[in-house]
Amino acid sequence: MTPSTPPTDNWTSPLPPDAPLGGAIIDEQGREIPITEDMVQRACSELEQDAPAAD
Template sequence: MSLQEIRDTAPRREVPRYHPHQPVGGSIIDAQGKEIPITEDMIQRACRELENSCVQRSR
């Protein structure tokens, strides 16, 4: 079963939306040791990149 088939058959859930730049909890530490809050925008971008890498591998 492909990722697209799984996505098409998966039940849809309502996901709460946050302001894209509002911290959603948690942080990362950059190379200089600075704490950077994780935002909704960062999570969405990471999910898109992961999905794109899975689709490219399945071809």
């Protein structure tokens, strides 16, 4: 039996902040708007700012 060879790491560079992540929202005119990393980060930041302080 031969020892198994560890898999090679196939790292890719991170996606740019405006790259679509696979989801979308529908605007008022019925157009599909791809959800991007930047949109997710902005939403998280807004939620953190609006969250009440922890005791």
